[in-house]
Amino acid sequence: MNQPKAYGSFIKRGDHTYRTSAYIQWGQSEKSIGACLLLNPGSADFNKINPDLIKTLNTSFKAEGELTPDPTMDQLILMVEDIYRKEKPIVGRFHIYNLFNLxxxxxxxxxxxxxxxxxxxEYDISESLISQNELEMHPWLLxxxxxxxxxxxxxxxRIKEKWLNLIAQSKVPTFGKKHKESNNYYHPCPLIPTRRPAMLNELITIYKQKFGKQRFPVHATKPNLLVEYDPDNKWSEFDYGWIKSPFNPECIVKGFSxxxxKDGYKLRAYQYTDGANGNGIVWAIPVDAELPDPNESQRLEEHFLSAPKPSIAFDDFMQVIEGDKTPISYLQAxxxxxELNEFGAAWHGTEWGRDIILPIQESESQSTSNYEWEMIEDEPEIxxxxxxxxNEGNPTVVFYTINDIGTVTLNRYVHTFSQSDYTMRVExxxxxxxxxGIIF
Structure with a gap:
């Protein structure tokens, strides 16, 4: 069996012992499978496994070798083996860092x-720091x-701040159970043994939420609440230009649970019509304000239809949309x-409206089953x-679609959200x- 072993390096100065490095090893590979940053080295030593190294430490003032794991190492072993339980045998090295080495x-x-x-x-405060290159080799840091x-x-x-600056520069993703009122994180191994299983479960849950890829059935991309809305309204063929939309774009948001x-704000839209063609633009404005006539608003020259923008509007309507920070909330967002970017679109104004999110549902399979794909990139694994x-800790949603306007295409959408709100970058x-495909 691939039993983990712990290793460490120590030096002795005066009456004090310092552990300068430590890691837990599975198999022979030196590849990092993770790391942690804790307070200081605990009780792990050479006593049971390499008692001769204690003598070496006391005479030569430095020693390295296999350690007898302490309770913290035992807890970390359980955590790593649960995280990688689908990848057995686990092969690699888990590194243990400390704010100070005493x-x-x-x-x-x-x-x-x-x-x-x-x-x-008698102690250099920066002694525990490692190079940025070393930190960057880790897939994550507890x-x-x-x-x-x-x-x-x-x-x-001071040393905590130095470590946090180093972590920020390296962009290595981190996780841990954070204290509600400070920038501190609970130790993974509580002093009371009976509390250790609960802490282990919490850390594994936090890890999975942050680093695991959560898949959704395609129906999760649909509204799950009933909202009154008539999306099939037809405009008069004599209509032309920008008007205030008679429909409320908030119905789109209200369809997702x-x-x-946000309190204090609302969504309103302008509608552009040209016979059977339609386009729209949605704005977030204060709840006690009204959308002005389009002729009274500034025009966005970069917009292909020079859309009107009121001075009271946010640049991005997603700034006033909030959620419960769950993975499905980001999918819904x-x-x-x-949907809001294509609110009011009709006929030639439609693009997203022809996207079919994969995987194909049975009701749509007949129309798409005969496609012969010419791959530009490798077929996606998920x-x-x-x-x-x-890697920077930003919530990210990915889905794939088929669109048949002009040329039939298989498309990947990557939505990278801000860590502070639901604004996003879309690729x-x-x-x-x-x-x-179709031409209309």
């Missing part, structure tokens, strides 16, 4: 010792240095984004709509074609 199993005493050593000039706090722990705050419009966090790529 070994002491009692965290409060350790911090006080660390503060005193730094103050006395944060768990604890939530204890004292105003006198000035040096602890995980989204809402990506659909709402496209065709279902799915959610994940990217659309054609990854395959299947000959001529």
């Amino acid at each position: 070994q002491n199993a009692k965290s409060m005493n350790a911090i006080d010792q660390f503060e005193a050593l730094v103050q006395a000039g 944060l768990g240095w604890g939530v204890d706090h004292k105003t006198s722990w000035k040096n602890l705050e 995980h989204l809402r419009i 990506s659909i709402v984004y496209h 065709i279902d709509p799915h959610f994940y966090y990217d 659309r790529s054609c990854i395959a074609t299947a000959g001529p």
Whole structure:
């Protein structure tokens, strides 16, 4: 069996021992499978496995080799094996970093010792830092240095800030159980043994939410609430130009249960008509304001129809849409984004309206089953709509569509959301074609 083993390097200066590096190894590969940043080294040592190395440490003042895992390492082993349980045998190395290298199993005493050593000039506060290149080799980093706090722990705050700056520069994604009122993270191994299973489950759940790709059935891209709306309204063939839309675009948002419009704001739209053709533009405005006549608004010259924009409107209507931050809320928000961008579209104004989100449902399969695709990119591994966090921690939604306007295309949509709200960057790529489509 591929049993994990722990390894560490130590130095001794005066009466104090410092662990300068540590990792847990599965198999022979040196490839990183993850890392953590904790407070300081605990009780793991050579006693049971390599007692001779204790003598080496005391005589040569440095030693390295296999360790007897401490409770924290045992907890980390359980976490890593659960995260990678589908990839057995697990092969790779999990690295353990610390804010400071002083070994002491009692965290409060350790911090006080660390503060005193730094103050006395006996410990370089940056000693625990690693290179950015080393940090970038890790797929993720668990944060768990604890939530204890004292105003006198000035040096602890300094080294924490240095580590956080390094992490930000490396852009390595992080996770952990964060304290509600501070920028601290609970230690992965609580002192009370009976609380360790609950903490383990929490960390695994947080990991899966952040790094796992959550797939959705295609029906999850549809509205799941009933809203009164007549999308088939026809305009008079004599209508032309921009008018205030008689329809409320908020009905699109209200069809999705995980989204809402922020208090104090509303959505309204202008409609452009040219006989049977139609286009629209949606704006977010204060709830107590009214959409002015289009002739009283500035015109967006970059818009192909010089759409009107009122001075009271936000630049992006997604700024006033909020949700519950669940993966499905981001999927719903990506659909709402496209629907609102094509609100009021008809005939030649339609583009997104001809997209069929994959995988194909039975009712649509007959019309698409005969396509012979010429691939521009490799066929995607996951065709279902799915959610994940990217390397910078941004919520991301990906889905694929077939569109038959002009040329039949297989398209990938990637929606990268802001970490603070539901605004997003959208990238659309054609990854395959299947000959001529429809012209209307």
